[in-house]
Amino acid sequence: MPNSLPLHCRVCGLPQLTPPWGDDGKSPTFEICDCCGTEFGYDDATPAGITRARARWKASGFQWFTASARPEGWNADAQLPGQQHGS
Numbered sequence: 001m002p003n004s005l006p007l008h009c010r011v012c013g014l015p016q017l018t019p020p021w022g023d024d025g026k027s028p029t030f031e032i033c034d035c036c037g038t039e040f041g042y043d044d045a046t047p048a049g050i051t052r053a054r055a056r057w058k059a060s061g062f063q064w065f066t067a068s069a070r071p072e073g074w075n076a077d078a079q080l081p082g083q084q085h086g087s
C-alpha cells in the first residue's frame, strides 16, 4: 500500500467520498471525518496533529463521530493507516 492515501482520512484511514486534501493534496475540504471526527486541513495538517488526533480518537475507544455511518462489524485495527499485519 502506498504511503499517500489521497482518499483516506490521514488519522483513521476511512475512505472519503472526495479527497480530504483535494485532488492536488493541498486544498483541504475542511469537512469532518464521519469516523474519527478529524477536520481535514486542521487536525491533520501536521504529523504531530495526526498523531494527536489519532491518540484522542483511540482514547475515546474509536468512537465514530457519526455513529450512524459506522458499518456493521467495523474494526479499527483493520482500518488504521500504517498498520502492518503479519510483518
Ligand SMILES: [Zn+2]
Pocket (backbone or CB within 6 Å): 009, 010, 011, 012, 013, 014, 033, 034, 035, 036, 037, 038
Ligand atoms: Zn478519520
